Amino acid sequence: MHDLIIIGSGPAGFTAAIYAARANLKPIVLASSVEMGGDLMTTTDVENFPGFPEGIQGPDLMFAMQQQAERFGADVRMQDVTELELDGEVKRVHVGDEVLEARAVIFATGSAYRKLGIDGEERLSGHGVSWCATCDGFFFKQKQLIVVGGGDSAMEEANFLTKFADKVTIVHRSESFRASQVMLDRSKLNEKIEFLMNTVVESIEGDAQVKAVTLRDTVSGSTWQMPVDGVFVAIGSDPRTHLVHDKLMLTAEGTIAVDGRTSRTSVQGVFAAGDVIDPTYRQAVTAAASGTVAALDAEHYLTAHAVPVLVTSPEEAAL
């Protein structure tokens, strides 16, 4: 029986692991087999994580967090959780055929990229439709691309893609941006980036490779085709709750509901942290802070629900 299992290995999961390991809880971190490190693993320059005046590469930051957690005794496993049993004092975490037991669980699974849900998207995924500029931008040298979205990630992808592409058009459904001013300014100053506002992608065309997109002006309603070689989708993400959606209370936004400023979920002994509880901020720093809250809450819970140590045998007590 373990004290604490942490599910997830982004900034929330690893920060929770650092705190819990320093509190001697010997946490197990189920980091996933192929998504270890979370979203930052596909990010290049992270310029807003305090302590790195020159910025730091996303994967470098995550490997550093992992090492920091392991240094204090966290047991990081590249495994995928397949099922959870959260009721009762003992939580059971299934990892394939193996079942791990713990007295407390921190759920920090982050979010998954949102899809456009349009014709051609699924079929041409990996053939010109991509969610990862840092992985796939390389293959679009001297090409024409669109980036769909209006947030920081869309701006970052667009700027990154101009290292390779001749032209990148940011297609955004409204007139206002969620992106921060610094990211927006950088895109506007980039000569290779153009903007198409009040425009949505209706469908993606091409047989074996992306050839064009059909666009619609949301004001006039007119549609037209634009020839492109690639479509990068950056329209945000949804909390990844598929393992717990019928076990923990969720909010109207689809995030896991927690009690006030704490990380306590609707089930005792289960705590949640990071993007999976955050419909608003979703930054590496806020996720890390949230991981801290969860580790402290879990530590407090484990102390309050300590397994009683028998000082006298039952026979002696009966006398």
Next chain:
Amino acid sequence: MKEVTTASFEQDVLNADKPVLVDFWAAWCGPCRAVSPILEQIDGETEKLDVVKVNVDQEPDLAMRYNITSIPAMKLFQGGQVVKELIGARPKPAIEQELAAFL
């Protein structure tokens, strides 16, 4: 896992006796680094197919020839033809399931 080049591709992949799973990867691709140890394991666990890798940075011609636009991309070759294609990092059981007919 054997590193295959443009020069050795014909011999190592196209003319191989058994099916060959080719992992197109690059050092700057985080998901590639995540899936690499899984492919290494599969390579070590079966005699029925070989797993090799192609560095797209060093072998852009091969990447272009096989229309790679997203990595990691894993293509299974049999008799010189691509018979199966997997794009994106996936957990080991998911990859094994895709390759079940060849394992």
